[in-house]
Amino acid sequence: MTTTTEFGRSGIDRPATSLPALTGTAVPTRVRKRDGRTVPFAADRITRAVTRAFTATGVQNPEPLALQVTLGVLARLSAQQTEQTEEPGVEEIQDIVEKVLMSQGHDETAKAYILYRQRRTMRREEQSSLMTALRDITFAPAEDCDAKRENANIDAHSAMGSMLRFGSESAKQFNMLQVLEPAHAAAHRDGDIHIHDLDFLTLTTTCCQIDLSRLFEHGFSTGHGILRAPQSIGSYAALACIAIQSNQNDQHGGQAVPNFDRDMAPGVAKTMRSRARSGLVQAWLLMGGDPERAAEAARTASDWVLAPDADARQEERNSVRTLFAPLGLGELACDRIDERVRRQAVAETERLTYQAMEAFIANLNTMNSRAGAQTPFSSVNYGTDTSAEARLVVRSLLECTEAGLGGGETAIFPIQIFRVAEGVNYNPGDPNYDLFQLACRTSAKRLFPNFSFQDAPFNAAYHRPGHPETEIAYMGCRTRVMANVHDPSRSITYGRGNLSFTSINLPRLAIQADHDVDAFFTSMDAMTDLVIDQLLDRLKIQSQKKVRNFPFLMGQGVWIDSEGLDAGDTVGEILKHGTLAVGFIGLAETLVALIGSHHGQSDEALDLGMRIVGRLRERTDRAGEETGLNFSTFATPAEGLSGRFVRIDRERFGAIPGVTDREYYTNSFHIPVYFPISAAEKISREAPFHALTNGGHISYVEMDGDPSRNVEAFERIVRHMHDCGIGYGSINHPVDRDPVCGYNGIIDDVCPGCGRREDLAAGGDGIGFERIRRITGYLVGTLDRFNDAKRAEVADRVKHA
Amino acid sequence: MRIAGVEPESVVDGPGVRFAVFTQGCQLHCPGCQNPETWADDGGCEESVPRLIEQMDDAVLAGGLTLSGGEASRQPSGCAALARHAHRIGWDVWCWSGHTVEFLMRLASVEQAKGDGALAEMLSQIDVLVDGPFLLRRRTLGLAWRGSDNQRLIDMPATLRKGRAVEWRPPERASLAGSSGGDAGRTGEWWV
Structure with missing residues (x-):
């Protein structure tokens, strides 16, 4: 040697x-x-x-x-x-x-x-922390390993789920050591900030709002041949799933459809025409018409619509009379044929639409993306298209959701968002008021849909009548992309999304400020600047990517302005339509640390909270002006984060009452889940923060009992959200299900449906009840996929109504 | 009034969001009662009617008053005052009683004859009365707002008009406009 x-x-x-x-x-x-x-x-x-x-x-x-x-x-x-x-x-x-x-x-x-x-010491530490992480993924059961449960919708027990974690952990470490600016890496490591989706730092952007109609118009390709423009509602729904799935493979965040009802409506119209054509051809043949002239019968029905006005209906009758006149049929007989064929066609269209929506939900809960470890994070917005076709889509989707999956289970995906708008569906007499009521009934049983509010001033400001792309849409758990500093003429939802987001650990800054509010603001400003800097760095990396790195998102023109680019073109310029979000967590703990009470407890704290988030918003707005990029202020949902920050801070500062003494920091600007407060007051105290957090927000109310038995109360709370200026809200309530007898409702120890117990020790049979809860916006079927902090949070939740 | 407590945004004591007042004291002692802590006459706390009315005015979400207990009919004048205020501010009034409506109406007329019109006044202020004792052996989860199937939802104004118990029917919620009413493919295939 x-x-x-x-x-x-x-x-x-x-x-x-x-x-x-x-x-x-x-x-x-x-x-x-x-x-x-x-x-x-x-x-x-x-x-x-x-x-x-x-x-x-x-x-x-x-x-x-x-x-x-x-x-x-x-x-x-x-x-x-x-x-x-x-x-x-x-x-x-x-x-x-x-x-x-x-x-x-x-x-x-x-x-x-x-x-x-x-250098050697650092290298060793890096290696050993990576190796520890990989060892945990390989050998520790998920119930003992928080890294495996970082995201509750990923099945980390599975081979593909584990492989995903292997890649993710390695990428995180690589990015920390080799890619990030040392100052940014240190801030992340120390828990001053949290760089979300760090594993994807060099690879892609967060999320996108997909304009399905544009994709459907000319057909699209997923890489192995072109899918032609769909011709029936069944194909529309199937292709919608494929588009969502394909786009999910190009991004790590949620995939949203901003106008699902509008996108699906043409599919219903096509199905209606095809059903009418085949019905009229059948009638023609039955009545002894010449088979050679069947095409004429088909043509006669080729522009029938689901709900014609009186004139169109008369025209329809006239054309049927003309068609059948040579067979010697009188007007009355012809009208009866028309009536019969129409009724049949409508019934078939309704049945096919229902089936299409049933399949849509089933597919989105089963088709896997991202190495097969998880279903796409899909969400669909709807509720404001008043056409008969769109109304049928929404009605069917809601009815399917209410009925549940094949075994009656509550569907986890897609996240559904019913867009509430005055004059369209909010008040009795509005054309879609019935759908709003159906949405309330469905959500009272199945937790979805959530409700977005078009009339909130900060949402209404962007709406241009006749332009559905300017109606508000939310992505998944809360992301909102609307304003466009880069190109104000295109302040729209279609083809845009968040590029990346990073959150600030506000409670730590508050603890360090030691009750000095001015000192807190100074350090918050510095931290905001650091985050802005980091987001810009990340954008530089993202900007060097080429169209070919996003075969669907960019290659199929889903992202705004990507149409017409070549595979080798860089995406930097068109990414400028996306948002860079500065998030925050734990406003409540921040306020307690600074002045001894949170915004649920005192008006003084509410004012200070508004000043804090307002300051953040000013800073992100200014960064937007300076850079021409879409910086926004974001109410972080913080799944993996809720425990990490507080764990580090408790080690550093000890258990400070109301600040670091729980397993989690409170979600964004929420009033702590453990704090008893009325629903009305929670809503009115959180509403002002919606106006400030232009990058996304949501408020929850925890409702007692089984709201499907009191839909009036459910609707009352949703209306109160609307009236208080909430942008996006939802109502949480327990949804339990006994897989043995099928009972759906609240199950404590004993199933009210059949009297069964699940607990072996208490004489049960060991078959567990399913308990669906919402975690940072997504529904999760079993509590054991929640990470430790979120489990503690769910256990602490108190009811507001 | 002697009350066990107040729930300003109850969603489980009648339709909609309701301001629920639980009176203190009940002598029925039904086995399996949901609120046994409300039985003792000396439990709970004193609360004045004006204070309760103030709280009602502050309950922005509520659209109705629920009188429950305990046995609300044992404190008829307080309950009647709350119910009158509820109607003044546009709310409806629901009341739970362990007695049947027939019993309460007889009791009210006897007391009225003795010069005490409080119970009669209270009954006249109730829109829906959920009546009858909770019977454990007839317990059910299937009936809205009731714990056992002997209990009824009584339409009080109609009952007082007709002099006999008239059951209350919930108003029909509007059916979906544009629906053909056909059962749209519930048995459809799961996959396209």
Whole structure:
């Protein structure tokens, strides 16, 4: 081996004990390594390391010097050896090497040696933390490993789920060490900020709002051949799933459809025409019409619509009379045929639409994306298209949702968002008021749809009548993309999304400010600047990507302005339509740390809370003006984050009552879940924050009992959200299901449906009840996929109504 | 009034969001009662009618008053005052009683004859009365707002008009406009 020859040349034999100068002294025979194991002591390792340090500092002929140092180290070691019985540790020996280097006057070399040591230490730490993470993924059961439950919708038990975690953990570490600015990496590591989806830092952007109609118009390709423009509601719904799934493979965040009802309506119209054509052809043949002229019958019905006005209906009758006149049928008989064919066609269209929506939901809960470990994070917005076709789509989707999946289970996806708007569906007499009521009934049973509010001033401001792309849409758990600083003429939802977001640990800044509000604002400003800087850095990386890196998102023109770009073009310019979001967590704990109460408890805290979030908003607005990019203020949902920050802060500052004494920091600007407050007051105290958080927000009310038995109350609370200026809201309530008898409602220890217990110890049969809860906006079927902090949060939730 | 408590935004004591007042004291002691802590006459706390009315005015979400207990009919004058105020501010009034409506009406007329019109006044202020004792052996989860199937939802104004118990029917919610009423493919295939 090279070492042997090296040291052979220097005239030193290996075992250190054979060094002539040391004969008779007590040189250690073994050394303790960092992991606790002991190995034989080898002096040549010291010589080798020191030689390298000399070489690094440009010393010529370093061997004799290195030997000198080694001898010095051995002398000190043997002096120590008489005092201590344990074998020396590696770090200890290295400390001695440093001292000897300095005492022999090799200051420069000592410095090089120290730097070298530090690099080695860091490398070791990196490796061991990556290895620990990978070991946990491989061997620790998910119930013991928070990393596996970081995202409640990923099945980390599965092979693909584990492989995803392997990649994700490795990518995170790589990005921390090699890609991020050291200051940003340190802030993330220390828990000052949280860079969301760090594993995807160099790969893609967060989310997108997909204009399905544009995709359907000309057909699209998922990489293996073109899918033609769909011709029936069934194909519309199936292709919608495929588009969502394909886009999900290009992004790590949620996939939203901003106008699902409008996108699906043409599919209903096409199905109606096709059903009418085939019905009229059948009637033609039955009545003895010439098969050769069947095409004429088909043509006659080819523009029938679901709900014609009186004139169109009369025209329809007239054309049927003309068609059948040669067969000797009178007007009355013809009208009866028309009536019969129409009724049949409408019924078939309704049935097919229902089936299409049933399949849509089933597909989105089963088709996997991202290495097969999870279904796409899909959400659909709807509720304001008043056409008969769109209304049928929404009615069917809601009825399917209410009925549940094949076994009656509550569907987890898609997140459904009913867009509430005055004059369209909010008040009795509005054309879609019945759908709003159906939405309330459905949500009271199944937790979805959520409700978005078009009339909230900050949403209404962007709406241009006749332009559905300017109606408000939300993505999944809360993301909102509307204003467009880069191109104000296109302040729209279609083809846009969030690029990346990073959250600030507000409670820490508050604790450090030690009740000094001004100091808090100063440090918050600095932290906001750091985050803005980091988001810009990340955008630079994202901007270098090419269209071919996003085969669907960009390759199929889903992202705004990507149509017409070549595979080799970079996406930097068109990404400017997306948002860069500065998020925050734990406003409640921040306020308690600063002034002793949170915004549910005092008006003073509410005012200060508004000032804090207002300041953040001012800063992101200013960054937008300065850069021409869409910076926004974001109410972070914080799934993986809710426990991490508080864990670090409790270690650092101890358990501060109302601040760090729980397992989690409170979600964004929410009033703490454990704090008893009326629903009305919670809504009115959270509403002002919706106006400030232009990057996304949501408010929840926890409702007692089974609201499907009191839909009036449910609707009352939704209306109150509307009236208070909430942008996006939802009502939480327990949804339990007994898989044995199928009972759906609230189940405590005993199923009210059949009297069964689940708990073996209490005499049950061990078949668990399903308990659906909402976690940071997504529904989760079993509590064991919640991470520890979120489990604690769910256990703490108090009812508001 | 002696009350066990107030729930300003109840969603489980009648339709809609309701301001629920639970009176203190009940002598029926039904086995399986949901609120046994409201039985003792000396439990709960004193609360004045004006204070309760103030709280009603503050309950922005509520659209109705619920009188429950305890046995609300044991404190008829307080209950009647609350119910009158509820009607003044546009609310409806629901009341739970462990007695049947027939019993309450007889009791009210006897007391009225003795010069005490409070119970009669209270009954005249109730829109819907959920009547009858909770019977554990007739317990059911299937009936809205009732714990056992002997209990009824009584339409009080109609009952007083006709002099006999008239059951209350919930108003029909508007059916979906534009629906053909056909059962749209509930048995459809799961996959396209």
